Amino acid sequence: MMPTILYEDGESLVIDKPGGLPIERPRAGGRSLEDHLDDLRLGFQRPPVPVHRIDTDTSGCLLLARNPKALKRFARAFEERAVGKRYLGILAGVPAKSEGTIDLALTKISSAEKGWRMILAKKGKPSITHWRVLQEANGRALVEFRPETGRTHQIRVHSASGIGIPLLGDPVYGDGPRKAGGAARTMLHAAGIEIQREGKPPIIAAAPLPADFAALGFADG
Numbered sequence: 001m002m003p004t005i006l007y008e009d010g011e012s013l014v015i016d017k018p019g020g021l022p023i024e025r026p027r028a029g030g031r032s033l034e035d036h037l038d039d040l041r042l043g044f045q046r047p048p049v050p051v052h053r054i055d056t057d058t059s060g061c062l063l064l065a066r067n068p069k070a071l072k073r074f075a076r077a078f079e080e081r082a083v084g085k086r087y088l089g090i091l092a093g094v095p096a097k098s099e100g101t102i103d104l105a106l107t108k109i110s111s112a113e114k115g116w117r118m119i120l121a122k123k124g125k126p127s128i129t130h131w132r133v134l135q136e137a138n139g140r141a142l143v144e145f146r147p148e149t150g151r152t153h154q155i156r157v158h159s160a161s162g163i164g165i166p167l168l169g170d171p172v173y174g175d176g177p178r179k180a181g182g183a184a185r186t187m188l189h190a191a192g193i194e195i196q197r198e199g200k201p202p203i204i205a206a207a208p209l210p211a212d213f214a215a216l217g218f219a220d221g
Contacts, residue, residue, distance in 0.1 A: 060190030099132035102162030137217035
């Protein structure tokens with residue numbers, strides 16, 4: 001089933017990527033977003049290309065560029081922090097505070113036992129995330145995240161180490177889906193994206209709250 005298109009114009013698409021669908025084909029094989037790119041040409045000569053990355057488990061807004069020039073401009077906008085991003089995540093608990101800003105640098109480490117992961121490091125790359133609690137249900141919290149930077153696993157690490165409560169279902173920085181009580185994945189959703197463009201209307205897209213979020217008792221807004 002082709003991902004839902006949330007926004008479309010001559011140089012871009014924003015799709016609602018399903019949670020669990022990897023962007024690149026896994027080494028072990030299986031389905032990925034690559035299987036849908038030809039269908040997403042929609043009459044264009046080239047298939048669209050993902051501008052950025054979101055984790056396999058993460059659902060929601062993913063920007064695709066429809067030509068090389070647009071890809072360069074959009075990639076530069078991400079590098080220059082000129083992209084507005086809104087995420088929703090379910091925490092495996094309720095934080096003591098209702099909002100805050102996390103400013104904790106991150107770096108990547110790897111080991112034979114655990115593979116690679118991101119950790120806090122003073123000499124790591126600057127990473128900033130603003131957050132606020134939107135709802136509470138059944139001992140968990142729905143949190144809105146607005147990251148200024150776009151580091152790998154940033155929200156997941158900042159949730160676990162900055163707020164002090166991991167995202168529900170996170171297998172790396174939390175207890176994983178087995179102890180998540182109804183969550184089959186890391187409960188993170190890219191709910192919105194906004195990109196300003198010179199001489200053109202901004203790209204603004206929003207992805208509806210997934211069914212597995214609603215099943216845990218939450219609603220967006």
